[in-house]
Amino acid sequence: MGTIWVIVIALITLLAGVALGFFIARKYMMNYLKKNPPINEQMLRTLMMQMGQKPSQKKINQMMRAMNNQQQQK
Known part of the structure; x- marks a missing residue:
């Protein structure tokens, strides 16, 4: 027992x-x-340039904000 x-x-x-x-x-x-964070602004800028886009600071800020919002929703 x-x-x-x-x-x-x-x-x-x-x-x-x-x-x-x-x-x-x-x-x-x-x-x-x-x-x-796994992706910062410099990495995002490099990625966009490799894809053939000319990244503006406005576009980078917009994408970073979208990624941060998506991460906070999880």
Whole structure:
């Protein structure tokens, strides 16, 4: 009877640890991506030039704003 309780408690703590670890890792990654966005203005400008477009600052600002809005909706 005692070993059943040990197994049950071990499973509960294992599940709690997995859930807690998931939420901590998720929060850390969200903060990391907020501080270090994957695409910045220079990368966007280079990408547009490679596609054959002459990027204006207005267009780059517009695209960055659209990407930030899309990221915040998630």
